[in-house]
Amino acid sequence: MAQKKILMFVGDYMEDYEAMVPFQMLLMAGHQVDAVCPGKKPGDTVKTAIHDFEGDQTYSEKVGHNFAVNADFDLVNPDDYDALLIPGGRAPEYLRLNPRVIKHTQAFAAAGKPIAAICHGAQILAAARVIEGYEISAYPAVGPEVELAGAKYIGPNDTFTNAHTDRNFVTAPAWPAHPEWIRQFLKVLGSRIEP
Known part of the structure; x- marks a missing residue:
């Protein structure tokens, strides 16, 4: 398996699991992951947020970990x-x-390169106007934005464990989908994890 070089957009109060888990799993699979944030340099950190479902009408949010930026957004x-x-x-x-x-998101899409987005990550895809005619999964609150951007919204199953691949886009509704989302992303990347 050839190592792939993956760009990861990060920022303060991104969801903890949705940053930490894929970052570590992709490194484990032998890929390079460059985590970049506008206004931050390598060695700076961003704060994460832990989102959970505790019986309220929406998810709760608590401070998570500090996540290290390891590449320079200005040089991307x-x-x-x-x-x-x-x-x-x-x-x-x-x-x-x-x-x-x-602009960077549009460049990846125009080149047909794999793009993995989870939960509210689809807000960037919708704003970049790169998902028209695609089937895209996201957190339900982002569904209207996905549809307004011209995509077909794929909602979560009862346990939020589903992911969806449409050509080069690999999307999922929330962190419970990590096993399926990351499996599908690795497949699109051409990666294999040996048993």
């Missing part, structure tokens, strides 16, 4: 990467306001 060239990874949480709602985040 999408041509140097094989794939894009977008965690969910609150970060996508403001990262999508950054013109370079949008």
